[in-house]
Amino acid sequence: MNGSELAAKSVLTGWRARLHQIIYEADTPAGKLFDAVLMSAILLSVLCVMLDSVAWISVEYGGALYAAEWFFTILFTIEYALRLMCVARPLKYATSFFGIVDLLAIVPAYIDLFLPGGRYLLIVRVLRVLRIFRTFKLFEYLDEGMYIVQALRASRKKISIFLATVMTAVVVLGSLMYLVENGENGFTSIPRSIYWAIVTLTTVGYGDIAPKTTLGMGLASVIMIMGYGMIAVPTGIVTVEMVQAASSRKSTQVCPSCAAEGHDTDALYCKSCGVKLN
Numbered sequence: 001m002n003g004s005e006l007a008a009k010s011v012l013t014g015w016r017a018r019l020h021q022i023i024y025e026a027d028t029p030a031g032k033l034f035d036a037v038l039m040s041a042i043l044l045s046v047l048c049v050m051l052d053s054v055a056w057i058s059v060e061y062g063g064a065l066y067a068a069e070w071f072f073t074i075l076f077t078i079e080y081a082l083r084l085m086c087v088a089r090p091l092k093y094a095t096s097f098f099g100i101v102d103l104l105a106i107v108p109a110y111i112d113l114f115l116p117g118g119r120y121l122l123i124v125r126v127l128r129v130l131r132i133f134r135t136f137k138l139f140e141y142l143d144e145g146m147y148i149v150q151a152l153r154a155s156r157k158k159i160s161i162f163l164a165t166v167m168t169a170v171v172v173l174g175s176l177m178y179l180v181e182n183g184e185n186g187f188t189s190i191p192r193s194i195y196w197a198i199v200t201l202t203t204v205g206y207g208d209i210a211p212k213t214t215l216g217m218g219l220a221s222v223i224m225i226m227g228y229g230m231i232a233v234p235t236g237i238v239t240v241e242m243v244q245a246a247s248s249r250k251s252t253q254v255c256p257s258c259a260a261e262g263h264d265t266d267a268l269y270c271k272s273c274g275v276k277l278n
Contacts, residue, residue: 012088012256019086023079024254038079038128042105045072046126073109076125080106083259089273092258099259101127155237162233170197173223177211180219185212201227 012020025031045068051057052065080102084090093099105125174194181187186209187196196209200223211217254260257275269276 012086016086017256019082020256023083023086024256024259041072041075042125042128045069045076048072049125069109073106076102076106087255087259088257088275089259092260092273096259098128151238155234155240158237159234162237166201166230169226170194170201173197173201173219177216177219180216181211181213185210185216187211197223200224201230203227203231 021028022030022034048065048068052062052069058065083093083099083102087093094103101124105128108124171194174197175190177197178187178190178193181193183189187193192209199206199209200220203224211220255270255273255275255277257270258273260270260272267277
């Protein structure tokens with residue numbers, strides 16, 4: 001089957017196409033209204049979960065909050081089902097980032113039927129507010145967010161090597177401090193000394209452990225200075241990648257087949273499944 005046949009077979013028609021425009025797109029008045037109502041429901045449902053965790057509110061209004069939680073759960077369950085129905089490849093959407101978040105937004109309520117307290121996991125619904133960037137066409141902020149994501153992905157290997165180097169350094173420095181302080185002044189073990197090295201190198205400085213010997217204080221001074229230098233390294237790595245990521249812009253077009261996002265502004269076909277974009 002060639003690309004044109006796949007596109008002809010996968011493009012939505014009829015009520016599914018109209019439903020896709022309302023649920024996934026924010027260019028139409030109906031789509032923007034749907035997303036605005038959805039955002040309000042998400043925020044209200046998160047507020048209910050937060051209020052239910054307050055003891056006196058739970059005692060006074062526990063029944064009403066419980067009913068509200070189930071109202072939003074049923075509402076989001078129906079919405080999730082509709083999202084699966086109005087894409088040509090439901091499994092593709094279900095395994096995407098937003099697909100997983102949407103599922104996690106409703107599963108805890110059903111878990112609570114068998115495991116009391118599981119409904120407090122519904123706080124994950126707040127992640128769905130990320131849709132607001134596409135809903136209200138905040139292109140400026142959406143682009144910046146995409147630049148950060150692209151930069152982090154591109155620099156993950158460099159940052160991984162950097163973190164491995166830092167972990168090696170804190171193990172060596174922590175062990176050295178354990179020897180210098182001779183197991184005293186709070187440095188009672190190598191793991192505890194490594195903990196001190198991490199706190200010192202990251203410039204957090206809790207102060208719960210501190211060297212007392214002259215050599216120990218000298219070593220601590222060196223670690224503190226190293227900490228300031230190391231903070232700049234990952235910042236520089238990500239900054240370079242962000243500059244490169246900023247050279248390419250992405251649209252908010254959602255594929256009607258697999259619900260993939262992040263297409264180029266001039267893209268005619270989905271980069272994931274090859275279906276023609278609207």
